[in-house]
Amino acid sequence: MKTTSDAIIIGAGVIGAATAFELCKRGYQTLNIDKLPGAGYGPTSSSCSIVRAHYSSWDGVAMAHEGFSYWRDWPNYLEIDAAEGEIATYMQSGTVLLKSKTGHHEKVLEHYRDLGVEHEEWDTDTLKARIPYYDVHAFWPPSRPEDADFFRKPEEELEGAIYTPGSGYVNDPQLATRDLQRAAEAKGGRFRFNTKIVEIRRSDGRVRGVTLDSGEEIDAPVVVNVAGPHSFVINRLAGVEETMNIKTRALRHEVHIVPAPPGIDYEHEGFHTSDGDQGIYFRPEAGNNILIGSEDPPCDPQVWVDDAETFDRNVTRAQYAAQVYRVARRIPTVEVPSQPRGLSDLYDVSDDWIPLYDRSDLDGFYMAVGTSGNQFKNAPVVGLLMAELIDACEKGQDHDANAVQVKVPYTGVVLDAGFYSRNREINPNSSFSVNG
Numbered sequence: 273m274k275t276t277s278d279a280i281i282i283g284a285g286v287i288g289a290a291t292a293f294e295l296c297k298r299g300y301q302t303l304n305i306d307k308l309p310g311a312g313y314g315p316t317s318s319s320c321s322i323v324r325a326h327y328s329s330w331d332g333v334a335m336a337h338e339g340f341s342y343w344r345d346w347p348n349y350l351e352i353d354a355a356e357g358e359i360a361t362y363m364q365s366g367t368v369l370l371k372s373k374t375g376h377h378e379k380v381l382e383h384y385r386d387l388g389v390e391h392e393e394w395d396t397d398t399l400k401a402r403i404p405y406y407d408v409h410a411f412w413p414p415s416r417p418e419d420a421d422f423f424r425k426p427e428e429e430l431e432g433a434i435y436t437p438g439s440g441y442v443n444d445p446q447l448a449t450r451d452l453q454r455a456a457e458a459k460g461g462r463f464r465f466n467t468k469i470v471e472i473r474r475s476d477g478r479v480r481g482v483t484l485d486s487g488e489e490i491d492a493p494v495v496v497n498v499a500g501p502h503s504f505v506i507n508r509l510a511g512v513e514e515t516m517n518i519k520t521r522a523l524r525h526e527v528h529i530v531p532a533p534p535g536i537d538y539e540h541e542g543f544h545t546s547d548g549d550q551g552i553y554f555r556p557e558a559g560n561n562i563l564i565g566s567e568d569p570p571c572d573p574q575v576w577v578d579d580a581e582t583f584d585r586n587v588t589r590a591q592y593a594a595q596v597y598r599v600a601r602r603i604p605t606v607e608v609p610s611q612p613r614g615l616s617d618l619y620d621v622s623d624d625w626i627p628l629y630d631r632s633d634l635d636g637f638y639m640a641v642g643t644s645g646n647q648f649k650n651a652p653v654v655g656l657l658m659a660e661l662i663d664a665c666e667k668g669q670d671h672d673a674n675a676v677q678v679k680v681p682y683t684g685v686v687l688d689a690g691f692y693s694r695n696r697e698i699n700p701n702s703s704f705s706v707n708g
């Protein structure tokens with residue numbers, strides 16, 4: 273006898289688990305299948321899990337702003353009995369978005385004002401007063417330590433910064449995913465691990481189910497692709513990739529860790545900082561460390577990966593030097609260890625670095641993909657959006673012609689799911705970087 277389920281979700285990363293929870297709330301019996309041994313063991317576990325609202329588009333800011341509240345309200349949102357210490361914690365460090373010649377802050381400010389995102393504009397003197405250990409010189413354009421001018425002291429100073437007190441990061445992205453698994457299971461959701469999907473079965477223009485590497489077949493009227501950097505493989509298995517206007521690819525990314533400078537309690541008092549002037553971001557990390565990622569400046573090489581299972585997981589000395597020396601220019605008292613510490617994992621990048629939250633041309637087959645290194649923060653909102661979209665489509669709504677609109681509970685804003693359509697043109701307002 274074949275196993276069946278109302279909805280199979282391919283992947284148990286943070287978005288796969290959130291989609292399960294939200295579908296379960298709507299009465300669907302879900303089954304997440306993941307080839308790894310537990311929830312959030314894939315790229316989610318490598319996430320810097322930063323929660324900030326500075327996206328290039330109104331829709332991006334609106335979704336991220338809504339997301340703040342889920343993390344602040346995490347125990348209530350999960351609707352499970354969570355003894356203290358057992359669930360992930362939201363570290364509300366606030367974000368400092370340094371004004372830079374990228375112009376990103378100008379787009380962001382407009383959306384913050386329109387959407388009522390709490391923020392303060394800091395001029396250069398305020399920035400110096402609030403964070404005396406930052407060097408506020410402008411190092412523009414982003415460059416690499418091997419460039420001749422990298423260590424030259426610039427004259428010009430930054431224009432200031434935008435501070436958002438509501439943002440921060442989640443202390444343990446894998447634990448947050450496990451929380452969502454527990455929340456979904458409490459509502460009847462099921463999870464299967466160490467199980468790889470090798471076929472998407474379909475007939476008469478509709479998805480019928482999946483086949484596992486063991487040969488076992490599981491039927492379901494709904495199958496959702498939340499396979500992260502493997503999303504393009506799954507879309508090919510479903511035969512839907514060719515008809516999509518926006519596609520996804522896997523991009524290798526490194527993050528590094530250095531100790532905070534002596535005398536600075538960066539872990540408890542430091543801000544998450546977006547430093548577009550240098551093409552990096554950094555945030556406090558446990559053990560009074562600084563966690564550093566790249567904002568994809570043109571001078572950093574892009575390493576696209578065809579086989580998302582066998583990429584190089586080692587950090588490279590060259591990228592370590594690029595990221596940590598940039599931090600050492602901004603915080604001159606940082607001491608740079610000669611031995612690199614960090615990790616490398618994959619982003620699932622869409623053509624315009626904006627996700628695809630959508631149905632597909634195969635009835636019953638949906639996707640939450642192309643998260644482009646920036647959707648951990650949005651996972652609970654995406655779960656909600658996907659559940660509403662799937663439910664509306666299964667009840668007959670033509671989402672391609674009449675896009676699903678979702679009024680979200682905390683901010684009361686209406687999110688247009690059509691913004692994330694696979695059929696859209698490339699969005700020219702995107703930063704084409706992890707900033708979305």
Ligand SMILES: Cc1cc2nc3c(=O)[nH]c(=O)nc-3n(C[C@H](O)[C@H](O)[C@H](O)COP(=O)(O)OP(=O)(O)OC[C@H]3O[C@@H](n4cnc5c(N)ncnc54)[C@H](O)[C@@H]3O)c2cc1C
Pocket residue numbers: 282283284285286287288289305306307308312313314315316317318319320321322323467468469470498499500501502525526527565616617618619640643644645646647648649650
């Ligand atoms: C280094 C790094 C730093 C990041 N930093 C941030 C940040 O600071 N803030 C932020 O908001 N976002 C960040 N992100 C992005 C964020 O982590 C992702 O958008 C998010 O984790 C995606 O979750 P997911 O559920 O879609 O997928 P994933 O975590 O990618 O999970 C997909 C799952 O699908 C499974 N799978 C794939 N194919 C199959 C198959 N055939 N059969 C069975 N299972 C399969 C995989 O095993 C995997 O577990 C970062 C990402 C990385 C890599």
